[in-house]
Amino acid sequence: MRRTTSTLRIVAPLTALSLVLAACGGDDADAAATALPEELAVASTVDMTDEEYAEYLTKLAEASEAEGGVLKYYFSAPAAAAENQINAFIEKYPWVELEYTSGGTLELIERIITENAAGRPSADVIQGGPLEDNTLCRDEGLCLAYNPRGEGGLPADRAYPDCVCSVADFFTFHIVYNNDKVTEAEAPKTYEDLTDPKWKGRFGINIDQLDWFAGMLAERGEEPGLALMEAIAANEPVVYSGADGLEKLAAGEFDVALPQTATRTIRDMIADGAPIDIVTTPVTIAQPDMYFPLANAPHPATTRLYMEWLMSDDWQDKVGELVVKIPIKPGSPIPSSAEGILESELFFETTDNFGDYDTRVEQHQSIFVTG
Numbered sequence: 001m002r003r004t005t006s007t008l009r010i011v012a013p014l015t016a017l018s019l020v021l022a023a024c025g026g027d028d029a030d031a032a033a034t035a036l037p038e039e040l041a042v043a044s045t046v047d048m049t050d051e052e053y054a055e056y057l058t059k060l061a062e063a064s065e066a067e068g069g070v071l072k073y074y075f076s077a078p079a080a081a082a083e084n085q086i087n088a089f090i091e092k093y094p095w096v097e098l099e100y101t102s103g104g105t106l107e108l109i110e111r112i113i114t115e116n117a118a119g120r121p122s123a124d125v126i127q128g129g130p131l132e133d134n135t136l137c138r139d140e141g142l143c144l145a146y147n148p149r150g151e152g153g154l155p156a157d158r159a160y161p162d163c164v165c166s167v168a169d170f171f172t173f174h175i176v177y178n179n180d181k182v183t184e185a186e187a188p189k190t191y192e193d194l195t196d197p198k199w200k201g202r203f204g205i206n207i208d209q210l211d212w213f214a215g216m217l218a219e220r221g222e223e224p225g226l227a228l229m230e231a232i233a234a235n236e237p238v239v240y241s242g243a244d245g246l247e248k249l250a251a252g253e254f255d256v257a258l259p260q261t262a263t264r265t266i267r268d269m270i271a272d273g274a275p276i277d278i279v280t281t282p283v284t285i286a287q288p289d290m291y292f293p294l295a296n297a298p299h300p301a302t303t304r305l306y307m308e309w310l311m312s313d314d315w316q317d318k319v320g321e322l323v324v325k326i327p328i329k330p331g332s333p334i335p336s337s338a339e340g341i342l343e344s345e346l347f348f349e350t351t352d353n354f355g356d357y358d359t360r361v362e363q364h365q366s367i368f369v370t371g
Helices: 016-024 050-065 079-093 107-117 130-139 210-220 222-234 244-250 264-271 301-312 313-323 357-368
Strands: 005-009 070-075 097-101 125-128 166-178 201-205 238-240 258-261 274-277 282-291 345-348
Touching: 016 097, 016 274, 050 301, 070 079, 070 107, 070 301, 079 097, 079 301, 079 313, 107 125, 107 201, 125 301, 130 282, 130 357, 166 210, 166 244, 166 301, 166 313, 201 244, 210 282, 210 345, 210 357, 222 357, 238 244, 244 258, 244 264, 244 274, 264 274, 282 301, 301 313
Parallel strands: 005 097, 070 097, 070 125, 201 238, 201 258, 282 345
Antiparallel strands: 125 282, 166 258, 166 274, 166 282
């Protein structure tokens, strides 16, 4: 039966209880996978003709409705972070009911592994990064090898052939400063500038950004990268977590903050008059947003429909405006907060250059937290 209303249902953040129930198969009444029509069980739509692709999409949409139009979406960020993207998908396909589950990255990974081991997979798609790629795809083999049509023609530096995922957008890490306290000329231009004694105790560092840390070590090289991080830490930064640092920066509690992503929060703060400017360094660390369709997705048609939509020109042209990230397709509009960023050299963090996760956590904590 066709659903006439669009819905987004928020599933409570994970708890120990929910993990137990998942393992026992007690919390998900429709976890059994729906059979996908044989003609839709393709690994790629990249090489289809326009006519073949139009027919495929039509049948995929019909199959999505037939399987109930549900998409179970896992993402570590709160639902608000993905709300505009989800709503845009539902607006395009109004019969879809999207169930959103948030939680810690490791919690979500553990849940997917546990559910699959118990024969009751629940998630259709998980949004994440190198850790999900390494664990769910490479170690556990739980990701679906599927290439949406929009991946065709991506330039080599924005294609991820070794990832069983689609990269639809990316975001970048920056130094930001309080322009009431620091002029543009005085502001640090590079991360090395922050090792100068004149910045001692005057900047904050966001300890949530392990991805930036790993990207910096990959871009600089292991030993030079660690030496730079240790030199920055030696200048006694104020440690903070999340968007709280931007509030403190705007309030003048410190003059400079790093690393900050040029996404919606900072754009909105600047638009509201916060005295914050973004520094574009010669090399900018970029993190791709990886979207993983799961091999045992209970709703395989809706899963494929979502992956096709993610890489479509329709969505790519809205990414900058609606989620304030940079679309993966060159030429698609970018958010105003990212203007100038693409003039710098981009260095993309990837699964292969991230390094060992436990090692990176230990290094990061040792340098910036435990000292």
